[in-house]
Amino acid sequence: MASPLIRYGTELEPGTRLLEIGTGVGAVLAVLGQEFPGVDLYGVDIEQKQLDFARGHLERAGVGATLRQADALRLPFPDEHFDHVWMMWFLEHVADPVAALGEARRVLVPGGRITAIEVDYSTVQAQPSTPELDALFDAIVEAMDGSGWSDAGTRLPGWSREAGFRSVEEGERPFQWRGEELAGQADYAADVIESTLAGSDAGEELRAGLRNLRNLARHPNASLGWVVHKSTALR
Numbered sequence: 001m002a003s004p005l006i007r008y009g010t011e012l013e014p015g016t017r018l019l020e021i022g023t024g025v026g027a028v029l030a031v032l033g034q035e036f037p038g039v040d041l042y043g044v045d046i047e048q049k050q051l052d053f054a055r056g057h058l059e060r061a062g063v064g065a066t067l068r069q070a071d072a073l074r075l076p077f078p079d080e081h082f083d084h085v086w087m088m089w090f091l092e093h094v095a096d097p098v099a100a101l102g103e104a105r106r107v108l109v110p111g112g113r114i115t116a117i118e119v120d121y122s123t124v125q126a127q128p129s130t131p132e133l134d135a136l137f138d139a140i141v142e143a144m145d146g147s148g149w150s151d152a153g154t155r156l157p158g159w160s161r162e163a164g165f166r167s168v169e170e171g172e173r174p175f176q177w178r179g180e181e182l183a184g185q186a187d188y189a190a191d192v193i194e195s196t197l198a199g200s201d202a203g204e205e206l207r208a209g210l211r212n213l214r215n216l217a218r219h220p221n222a223s224l225g226w227v228v229h230k231s232t233a234l235r
Contacts, residue, residue: 005117005230006031009171012084014038019082021072021104022090026054026065032086033063041065042082044075072100080109088117091159092144092152101163108235114165115232118152123174123227124189126212128219136209140193153229165233176225183217186224190214 006028012018016039020029023043033041043065045051051067058065070076072094085104091097104114121144124137144150157170177185190213197206216222 003031005173005228006088007035008173009230009232010036010115012036012039016040016083017081018042018084018086019044019075019077019104019107020086020088021075021100022087022093023054023067024050026057026061026067028086028088029054029065030058030061030063033058033065034061043067044070044072046071073103075103075107077107079106080112081107083109083112085112085114087115089119091116091149091156092118093148095148097149097152097155097159098162101159101165105164105235110235112235113232114160114235115230116156116160117228117230118149118156119226119228120153121150121226123225125223125225126186126216127221127223130209130212132205132209133212134209135205136193136213139206139209140196143196153227156229156231160231160233165235168233169231171230171232172227173230174225174227176223178221178223182222182224186213186216189224 012032014037018032018039018041020041020043023029023045026043029041029043032039041064043054046069048069051069054067068076085108087104091100094100108114121141124140126133141150149155157168160168190210194210216224
């Protein structure tokens, strides 16, 4: 899902100086660099191990970027330094999303743009459903709320306005996967959920839910969907 979502509605001119906050393993920067040649890419992450992996991933993708270890609340850049800031699946993990957005706004030039992408986990739906799948989706909402924001997508436009951004576009976009694409997306969703629940006592019901999710594509007319917010705003 990530690559089409990154491309959808995004316009970046060559020479644009773009900072991704929460770079992780570099997957998003790789797509941005391939889809928008000539963009000057920067990335920060608080985890050095993630950045070490990202360097290798970007090199294999043929994408150049400047990577730095940094806290999103204390970016090591001067005011008004970037034309575009990008955040994806990041604010859902942040204790104070408005503060992180405010720091992103600080490093944007006047009229610069932010793109932030988040999901609302309560919107995840699968057909055909089972009690085990319902329990699994409830568990991911509870787990996200325990350490972050399960409804970050829905909250995103309000957070952006509170941080001082203007011309906020909410960018609500429902995704539903069927047919040949379903198996890959169901496996992706199961991997994300399993990693989020790692370390907790999942129990047999949740393990059964993960199996049901991975086997979803075997059912005729099966589908999987959720609502994503790709919100943009101006400084």
